[in-house]
Amino acid sequence: MxxxxxxxxxxxxxxxxxxxxxxxxxxxxxxxxxxxxxxxxxxxxxxxxxxxxxxxxxxxxxxxxxxxxxxxxxxxxxxxxxxxxxxxxxxxxxxxxxxxxxxxxxxxxxxxxxxxxxxxxxxxxxxxxxxxxxxxxxxxxxxxxxxxxxxxxxxxxxxxxxxxxxxxxxxxxxxxxxxxxxxxxxxxxxxxxxxxxxxxxxxxxxxxxxxxxxxxxxxxxxxxxxxSNGASHMYAHINDKAFKKWLAEAKIASAEEPLDGRLTGGFITEVAIVDELFWLQNKFKSEIGDIPVDMRDFLKWIVQAAPRYFARFDEVVAAVETMAKRNGVDMREIQIPAKVPPPEKxxxxxxxxxxxxxxxxxxxxxxxxxxxxxxxxxxxxxxxxxxxxxxxxxxxxxxxxxxxxxxxxxxxxxxxx
Structure with a gap:
């Protein structure tokens, strides 16, 4: 003590x-x-x-x-x-x-x-x-x-x-x-x-x-x-001004397509986070080692973002389906949320x-x-x-x-x- x-x-x-x-x-x-x-x-x-x-x-x-x-x-x-x-x-x-x-x-x-x-x-x-x-x-x-x-x-x-x-x-x-x-x-x-x-x-x-x-x-x-930069990415369909400013200052041309080939749909914040995790896993591979990645659980999390992107709901689901196919995940194990308009309150x-x-x-x-x-x-x-x-x-x-x-x-x- x-x-x-x-x-x-x-x-x-x-x-x-x-x-x-x-x-x-x-x-x-x-x-x-x-x-x-x-x-x-x-x-x-x-x-x-x-x-x-x-x-x-x-x-x-x-x-x-x-x-x-x-x-x-x-x-x-x-x-x-x-x-x-x-x-x-x-x-x-x-x-x-x-x-x-x-x-x-x-x-x-x-x-x-x-x-x-x-x-x-x-x-x-x-x-x-x-x-x-x-x-x-x-x-x-x-x-x-x-x-x-x-x-x-x-x-x-x-x-x-x-x-x-x-x-x-x-x-x-x-x-x-x-x-x-x-x-x-x-x-x-x-x-x-x-x-x-x-x-x-x-x-x-x-x-x-x-x-x-x-x-x-x-x-x-x-x-x-x-x-908020993060909110501007999560709700880019409402107001992406802060996020675009951050992209320009970070000298990132576009975040639409993830760097990791296992992923797609970079406009989805959850995909961007997973892309970050995968990049870091590769960067620090000697210390992290070969931790197995369970894409099924990641996709279960990512698909929950679909209602937030209501205007792009179908695009989110399509991106999840594409990632499931790329990674051998059965879409029957992924529960797709209901497509309902976001509430006023x-x-x-x-x-x-x-x-x-x-x-x-x-x-x-x-x-x-x-x-x-x-x-x-x-x-x-x-x-x-x-x-x-x-x-x-x-x-x-x-x-x-x-x-x-x-x-x-x-x-x-x-x-x-």
Missing amino acids: TSTPPFYSFVIPTRDRHDVLGSAIQTILAQTRDNFELVVMDNHSTPETRQVVDAFASPRIRYVRAPERLSMLDNWEFALDHVKGDYVHYLGDDDGMFPDSVEVATHLHREFPGLPLGWQSVHYFWPDFIVPSHRGLGQMRVGRVVEVRDSRWALTEAYSGRLHQAELPTLVFSFVPRATIEQARKKYGRYFWFRAPDVSSAIVNAINSDAYLYSYRPLGINGASRH QDFTFGTDHRTGTVSYSYYTNTDHVRTVADFAEEASRHCVPVGQLIIQDRRSEATTTRAPTLGARLRSLLGR
Whole structure:
């Protein structure tokens, strides 16, 4: 047990999003413990970004400005040269943290020093989100169990299509030891790879850690505003402005066709994630090894995206059928969802998972009072169990004997469907 609390570095990479940045900063400065710093990594923005930072006048904030406009990966990599913490976490400029995230992390890292700490996030859709039916929506998943997981088991489950990559120790949903990050940078020459830094960090951290913590009690909030690159890809048929801007700056001509020959339908976000995973598996083959890929479980997950792309529903199904044929998967094993128009309002959902003490539900916030991710963090934090009620389960001994349910089965269980 360490005699002094570990020190945490939050990093917010940002570029010309000063309208949401202040709220993300606010959630970090509201921490119940003071053993942290915040690095705002400004990717050569207009002066308003610096003005937002300076308005806080906080000694905990260090503002770093890129000398020129960088790609997302290079900007995220550049920020690593400026962190000082024992553990590092990156969050988007429209994301947020719960007030006790450092308190919870400190408690867990005193018992399990040196392990990455990942968590399931809750989701908040800003009032300006590109999909009208989601504006002001909160999607909660709050539990009390913290698992100690075997990293090799998690990698195997992820490449078998049974574990979402966000449940690996990705830097976006985890506090990752800076020693692990620096080990990877020394070994590979850099830390972030390919297109999506969240996915590449998940794989790099997993292959450079024997074990990690995964908390079903959330520590952070995945915010989605009109600026969100990921949402602009997921809902490109509604508004692809942010995604196209990202493609241009990453110097990617088109994402319509995946690089891996086993895949097709690059316009589907889930296919893009799997393409990323396959590229990384090849890049780090000597360390990942020949983990068998179960395309059936991946396709079961991918086809669930069809209703989201309602106007291209048949294209999604056709892409899944093509991939099934290429990979010898029987389409009779793939359940195609109903083709129904997206609702004007989202249904209330509720589900429970007794093993992890998780309750999942969605609701619309009162946008007269909840206008930003900071407002949502204050409200939603009251739904989370305090640190003293967490239950730790060491599941490493089960790694060779248990199978995680498929991504689709996990989603249906959590939503009570």
